[in-house]
Amino acid sequence: MTTSTTSPKSATRRSRASSEPKSGPRSKPMKAADVRPFIEALAAANPDAESELTYTDAFTLLVAVVLSAQATDASVNRSTPALFAAAPDPAAMAALGTDGIAPYIRTIGLWQSKARHVAALAARLVEAHGGQVPSDRAALEALPGVGRKTANVVLNIAFGEATMAVDTHIFRLGNRTGLAIGRTPRAVEDKLVRRIPPAMLRPAHHWLILHGRYVCRARTPECWRCAGAQWCTYPAKTEPKRSRAA
Numbered sequence: 696m697t698t699s700t701t702s703p704k705s706a707t708r709r710s711r712a713s714s715e716p717k718s719g720p721r722s723k724p725m726k727a728a729d730v731r732p733f734i735e736a737l738a739a740a741n742p743d744a745e746s747e748l749t750y751t752d753a754f755t756l757l758v759a760v761v762l763s764a765q766a767t768d769a770s771v772n773r774s775t776p777a778l779f780a781a782a783p784d785p786a787a788m789a790a791l792g793t794d795g796i797a798p799y800i801r802t803i804g805l806w807q808s809k810a811r812h813v814a815a816l817a818a819r820l821v822e823a824h825g826g827q828v829p830s831d832r833a834a835l836e837a838l839p840g841v842g843r844k845t846a847n848v849v850l851n852i853a854f855g856e857a858t859m860a861v862d863t864h865i866f867r868l869g870n871r872t873g874l875a876i877g878r879t880p881r882a883v884e885d886k887l888v889r890r891i892p893p894a895m896l897r898p899a900h901h902w903l904i905l906h907g908r909y910v911c912r913a914r915t916p917e918c919w920r921c922a923g924a925q926w927c928t929y930p931a932k933t934e935p936k937r938s939r940a941a
């Protein structure tokens with residue numbers, strides 16, 4: 696899954712530190728004409744980019760995304776098969792309740808509050824939405840444990856909307872590459888939505904997250920093997936480390 700795993704606030708704090716060189720010039724805005732080729736290069740590097748979370752429908756996607764806040768997709772995927780087998784739909788999840796959900800997710804960070812949120816959101820889906828995940832942003836964001844970023848992921852993946860969920864990777868990437876420089880996740884989101892060609896916006900969510908996760912890493916970007924390096928404005932591009940024998 697290519698969903699976000701970090702809250703916007705912590706993304707702001709961490710990415711501000713990791714997206715910029717410790718000294719020297721900062722990234723300039725990427726030229727408008729360079730946005731399309733940059734995104735196309737990331738797409739070509741990950742043509743089949745998709746979610747790395749395990750889910751089967753909109754409900755299990757929503758739960759998995761809520762569980763993935765400040766946790767890795769891999770840690771969520773280790774827990775959710777048993778949880779979803781026990782509670783595959785909102786009614787069953789609501790019946791399981793906080794105490795019933797907790798044992799399944801104890802290895803995921805913040806599991807206590809997440810158990811409460813998942814139980815409450817499942818109950819809300821049953822009470823207010825006929826057991827269905829709503830496709831409306833306001834209704835999604837009104838669910839316990841669901842903020843703008845989670846709503847954007849669900850709208851993008853489950854309902855096909857061209858949304859941009861800004862997690863820690865996308866926040867860092869936007870600032871570091873010059874693609875979308877902004878001080879808050881919302882500012883970066885708005886710039887990405889404005890700058891990325893509309894037809895590319897929905898899959899761009901996946902391309903950017905995978906690029907940030909595996910190439911343009913938080914601590915040290917691997918610029919020497921980056922498909923988008925020629926358009927990226929990061930002023931401190933890295934080179935491969937030389938071996939001792941070299």
Ligand code: SF4
Binds near residue numbers: 910928
């Ligand atoms: S060139 Fe480096 S900083 Fe720029 S996108 Fe690629 S990995 Fe990230």
